[in-house]
Amino acid sequence: MQCKYLPDVLCFLPSPRRDAVVALSHIVTMLPLSLLNAAQNKPMLVELKNGETFNGHLINCDNFMNITLKEVYQTNPDGDRFWKLKECYIRGSTIKYIRIPENLLDVVKDEQNRAREAGRSNSRGGHISGRGGRGAPVRGRGRGAPMRGGRGRGRGM
Amino acid sequence: MDSLIPFTTSGALVDCVDRKMLVILRDGRKLQGVLRSYDQFANLVLEDTVERIYHGNAFAEFPRGLFLIRGENVVLLGEIDLDKEDEIPLRHVDYATLEPYHQNAIETKKRREEHKAQVLFEEKGFCKEGGEGDGY
Numbered sequence: 001m002q003c004k005y006l007p008d009v010l011c012f013l014p015s016p017r018r019d020a021v022v023a024l025s026h027i028v029t030m031l032p033l034s035l036l037n038a039a040q041n042k043p044m045l046v047e048l049k050n051g052e053t054f055n056g057h058l059i060n061c062d063n064f065m066n067i068t069l070k071e072v073y074q075t076n077p078d079g080d081r082f083w084k085l086k087e088c089y090i091r092g093s094t095i096k097y098i099r100i101p102e103n104l105l106d107v108v109k110d111e112q113n114r115a116r117e118a119g120r121s122n123s124r125g126g127h128i129s130g131r132g133g134r135g136a137p138v139r140g141r142g143r144g145a146p147m148r149g150g151r152g153r154g155r156g157m
Numbered sequence: 158m159d160s161l162i163p164f165t166t167s168g169a170l171v172d173c174v175d176r177k178m179l180v181i182l183r184d185g186r187k188l189q190g191v192l193r194s195y196d197q198f199a200n201l202v203l204e205d206t207v208e209r210i211y212h213g214n215a216f217a218e219f220p221r222g223l224f225l226i227r228g229e230n231v232v233l234l235g236e237i238d239l240d241k242e243d244e245i246p247l248r249h250v251d252y253a254t255l256e257p258y259h260q261n262a263i264e265t266k267k268r269r270e271e272h273k274a275q276v277l278f279e280e281k282g283f284c285k286e287g288g289e290g291d292g293y
Contacts, residue, residue: 032200098225
C-alpha cells in the first residue's frame with residue numbers, strides 16, 4: 001500500500017486510517033472502468049459469458065461497460081469457428097472479462113503522474129494538490145461515455 | 158482497520174489491493190494475479206495473471222496478462238499466502254501436457270450433469286434447470 005504522492009495532509013491522520021485513504025485514492029485513480037476508458041484504440045480480447053470471444057480495437061465504452069470494437073475477430077465458445085467483423089457493439093452486461101495489453105497499466109500510471117506533476121507546478125506553493133487539484137484532470141472523467149445522450153435515461157435501444 | 162471501514166465491497170477489498178489473489182470465475186476458471194483495482198460492483202483489475210488448471214495431483218499454469226473481470230462473474234476472491242503457496246503437495250507440470258486431461262475432465266463432468274438433469278426431469282419429476290445450469 002505504498003503511494004509516492006501521499007498528500008501531506010494525510011500525515012496527520014492516524015496511521016490505519018491513513019493507509020485506507022491512501023489505498024482508496026490509489027484505486028480511485030484507475031478504477032476498472034477508468035482503465036477501460038484509457039484503453040481506447042488499444043487492442044483487447046473480450047470474452048462473453050457464453051464463451052464467445054471478440055478480438056479487436058476498442059473504439060469506445062461507457063459506464064455500463066458497453067463497448068464498441070473495430071476490426072474484430074469473433075470466435076465461437078469452442079474456439080473452432082471464426083468470423084471477421086468490421087465493427088461491433090457489445091452490451092456490457094454480457095461480458096465475462098476483458099483482457100488488455102499488459103503495458104497499459106504503466107502507461108496510465110505514467111500519464112496520471114505527469115498530470116499530477118503538472119498540477120503541482122501550476123499550483124502555488126503550499127497548496128496541496130491531491131486529486132481534483134487545478135489543471136490536473138483525472139483521466140476517465142468527462143472524456144468517456146459520449147454514447148449516453150443528455151441525462152442518461154433509458155439504457156435500452 | 159476492520160473497525161474503521163464498514164463492511165462494503167470497498168471496505169472488504171481495500172486490504173487486498175496490490176496483493177496476489179486467487180479468483181475463481183463462474184465458468185470454473187481459476188486465475189491468480191495481483192489485484193490492482195476494483196469498484197463497487199467488484200469489477201476487478203488483475204495484473205500478471207496466470208490461469209491455473211488442476212488434474213489429479215498435478216497442476217499447470219498459463220500466463221494471461223492483464224485482466225479486467227466483470228464482477229458478476231466472480232465466485233470467489235481469496236488472498237494467496239506467499240509463504241505457503243509453494244508448499245502444495247501437487248506436481249507442477251507443463252500446461253500443454255495437462256490441458257487435454259483438463260478439457261477431458263470438463264467434458265466428462267458436463268455430460269454427467271446433462272445426464273443427471275435428464276434423469277431427474279424424465280424419471281423423478283423434477284423441473285428443468287433454468288438458465289446457465291451452474292450452481293451459482
